[in-house]
Amino acid sequence: MSHSIPLAAxxxxxxxxxxxxxxxxxAAVIAIPAIVGGFPxxxxxxGGLMAAAAMTLTVLTGTAGLLSLAQGAFLSVGxxxxxxLATSFGLGILPALLIAAFxxxxxxxxxxxxxxxxxxxxxxxxxxxxxxxxxxxxxDIEVKLTQATGFILTHPVLFGLTVDTPxxxxxxxxxxxxxxxxxxxxxxxxxxGREWTFLREDxxxxxxxxxxxxxxxxxxxxxxSSITAAVGVLSAYQLGNVQAGNYSIxxxxxxxxxxxxxxxxxxxxxxxxxxxxxxxxxxxxATLGLxxxxxxxxxAGIENVLLGSILVFSLLNGPDRVLALIKGRLRHxxx
Amino acid sequence: xxxxxxxxSTASIGIVYAVLALAVVFIYRTSRxxxxxxxxxxxxxxxxxxxxxxxxxxxxxxxxxxxxxxxxAAAVVGLILYxxxxxxxxxxxxxxxxxxxxxFSIFLLGVLSAGWGGEISRLPIRLGxxxxxxxxxxxxxxxxxxxxxxxxxTVGLALSWSDFGIDSQALADNRRxxxxxxxxxxxxxxxxxxxxxxxSGIGGCLSAAVSSVSIEGxxxxxxxxxxxxxxxxxxxxxxxxxxxxxxxxxxxxxSLFDARYSHVVxxxxxxxxxxxxxxxxxxxxxxxARV
Numbered sequence: 001m002s003h004s005i006p007l008a009a010x011x012x013x014x015x016x017x018x019x020x021x022x023x024x025x026x027a028a029v030i031a032i033p034a035i036v037g038g039f040p041x042x043x044x045x046x047g048g049l050m051a052a053a054a055m056t057l058t059v060l061t062g063t064a065g066l067l068s069l070a071q072g073a074f075l076s077v078g079x080x081x082x083x084x085l086a087t088s089f090g091l092g093i094l095p096a097l098l099i100a101a102f103x104x105x106x107x108x109x110x111x112x113x114x115x116x117x118x119x120x121x122x123x124x125x126x127x128x129x130x131x132x133x134x135x136x137x138x139x140d141i142e143v144k145l146t147q148a149t150g151f152i153l154t155h156p157v158l159f160g161l162t163v164d165t166p167x168x169x170x171x172x173x174x175x176x177x178x179x180x181x182x183x184x185x186x187x188x189x190x191x192x193g194r195e196w197t198f199l200r201e202d203x204x205x206x207x208x209x210x211x212x213x214x215x216x217x218x219x220x221x222x223x224x225s226s227i228t229a230a231v232g233v234l235s236a237y238q239l240g241n242v243q244a245g246n247y248s249i250x251x252x253x254x255x256x257x258x259x260x261x262x263x264x265x266x267x268x269x270x271x272x273x274x275x276x277x278x279x280x281x282x283x284x285x286a287t288l289g290l291x292x293x294x295x296x297x298x299x300a301g302i303e304n305v306l307l308g309s310i311l312v313f314s315l316l317n318g319p320d321r322v323l324a325l326i327k328g329r330l331r332h333x334x335x
Numbered sequence: 336x337x338x339x340x341x342x343x344s345t346a347s348i349g350i351v352y353a354v355l356a357l358a359v360v361f362i363y364r365t366s367r368x369x370x371x372x373x374x375x376x377x378x379x380x381x382x383x384x385x386x387x388x389x390x391x392x393x394x395x396x397x398x399x400x401x402x403x404x405x406x407x408a409a410a411v412v413g414l415i416l417y418x419x420x421x422x423x424x425x426x427x428x429x430x431x432x433x434x435x436x437x438x439f440s441i442f443l444l445g446v447l448s449a450g451w452g453g454e455i456s457r458l459p460i461r462l463g464x465x466x467x468x469x470x471x472x473x474x475x476x477x478x479x480x481x482x483x484x485x486x487x488x489t490v491g492l493a494l495s496w497s498d499f500g501i502d503s504q505a506l507a508d509n510r511r512x513x514x515x516x517x518x519x520x521x522x523x524x525x526x527x528x529x530x531x532x533x534x535s536g537i538g539g540c541l542s543a544a545v546s547s548v549s550i551e552g553x554x555x556x557x558x559x560x561x562x563x564x565x566x567x568x569x570x571x572x573x574x575x576x577x578x579x580x581x582x583x584x585x586x587x588x589x590s591l592f593d594a595r596y597s598h599v600v601x602x603x604x605x606x607x608x609x610x611x612x613x614x615x616x617x618x619x620x621x622x623x624a625r626v
Contacts, residue, residue: 067430069437114609121369121433122609125564129605132557136599253441256434301452304445311438315431316423 048173062265065200072251073134078232083151083242093156108225150243343476349582350483354538355559356574368432374556375443377539413532
């Protein structure tokens with residue numbers, strides 16, 4: 001038995017090294033934008049809020065297997081809640097967050113009930129219809145309340161602190177990402193999350209074991225929609241204005257691209273892919289500039305072309321195919 | 336009595352939706368993939384038609400050259416879609432295949448935006464007016480209806496009588512069995528994807544003829560998809576009936592309320608169908624996953 005002591009004493013070193021390296025890496029990732037400041041810091045904030053919303057979609061689509069095209073709709077629910085509450089009722093960000101989360105919860109439950117009889121492609125069509133309903137309603141609200149100019153939001157005050165600098169926004173964003181990550185990770189590992197996965201893998205077996213489809217689907221839709229709507233409030237405040245045109249179906253598709261690129265179900269993947277998609281226009285613009293093309297007039301179109309190509313590439317396991325091809329070539333070369 | 340112009344307008348819009356819906360049905364029957372980019376293929380063809388027509392000249396020759404170029408452009412997109420979805424495994428998972436078509440809609444919107452910017456224009460059509468039952472009606476409407484009917488009739492005849500049609504029905508029923516019976520599955524699938532893309536192109540050009548050539552015009556694809564869903568996704572006749580019902584609903588809404596609310600009609604149809612009858616009018620959507 002005595003030989004077990006030195007073995008036990010030697011083992012913790014590599015076990016500790018990994019989390020320590022991870023902590024250093026995370027700290028560096030958080031610190032770098034704050035040190036650099038300026039435009040990169042603003043991009044870090046925007047990407048971080050995108051990542052928070054993308055994490056909810058990756059759980060809905062990847063973990064629970066429910067394809068949704070309503071991500072833009074839930075973000076716009078949050079943004080319009082913030083806009084209406086601020087301009088018509090003089091309420092700040094905190095009530096907006098709570099009320100938007102509540103709306104997200106109710107509407108998410110509604111979508112789950114509405115689409116209970118269908119799944120797969122039909123579910124996507126159902127969420128697509130929901131997106132259009134929200135688009136029509138928010139468009140009408142914008143016309144009636146702001147004469148189609150949109151809502152203007154001032155710097156939010158959160159627990160007595162005015163979030164008026166990019167650095168403060170970055171602090172808030174890091175907190176939000178951490179909170180959403182921990183909450184979703186906890187949920188996925190809990191019995192609720194395992195039910196979602198089971199229903200995705202084998203709905204009939206799950207039903208035979210007494211798992212309620214209604215409860216499970218309603219739970220995942222309500223929770224993810226609620227968080228997405230709250231993120232919509234934060235994004236609206238960060239942007240400073242709310243316009244229906246900012247929440248087109250392309251937003252939903254951009255989020256699906258993020259989920260596909262980061263591998264459906266992976267929270268870390270969703271965070272990384274959010275930044276990849278956000279930063280994509282920068283190299284495009286630079287490359288076009290090298291060839292003397294005026295990027296400003298074409299950038300939106302080329303961005304869409306690349307977005308579509310990346311989505312196709314990710315969906316058809318492009319990265320794995322390329323890796324397999326490279327490995328095959330290397331093996332062939334050695335042979 | 337209903338104004339003739341309203342009837343002609345409803346029929347021409349219905350025909351546009353029917354052609355687009357038929358393209359959606361064509362693909363869904365054989366690949367179980369929902370063709371989300373039907374409107375974008377349509378608008379790409381419409382832009383090509385307009386550019387070539389204007390470039391060659393405003394006469395019949397210009398139109399013929401433009402139409403050929405528009406069909407060729409749509410066919411190329413169809414071939415690319417076939418290659419990506421059928422050859423690279425998108426069809427193994429219907430969800431992935433459908434999202435690939437969503438990605439293609441983004442890709443094509445990007446192409447339209449980068450190539451033509453936000454340009455909105457009309458096709459150089461110069462048709463006069465005719466008098467029906469004492470009412471003056473623009474000839475454009477009947478012309479669109481005539482072209483649409485010819486397309487639908489050709490597709491109907493091809494599906495019922497040609498080898499291609501019979502093979503594609505066999506493919507729709509059971510791809511594996513069709514392969515075992517010696518049907519050249521890959522060639523037929525290629526032809527189906529190209530035909531569906533060409534139908535989308537024709538639908539887009541007809542839509543551009545009744546309204547305008549614009550990126551926003553791609554939204555007509557949504558109505559085509561909704562019409563196909565109303566019809567049950569696998570039934571060509573159901574899709575045509577769905578298209579007529581949808582056009583009627585939109586035009587009645589425009590006449591009674593406001594043109595703005597006509598956009599709500601397809602959405603309401605969709606929501607109502609999802610709640611009441613997800614399998615559509617024909618009730619033959621074999622693969623709706625019920626859990």
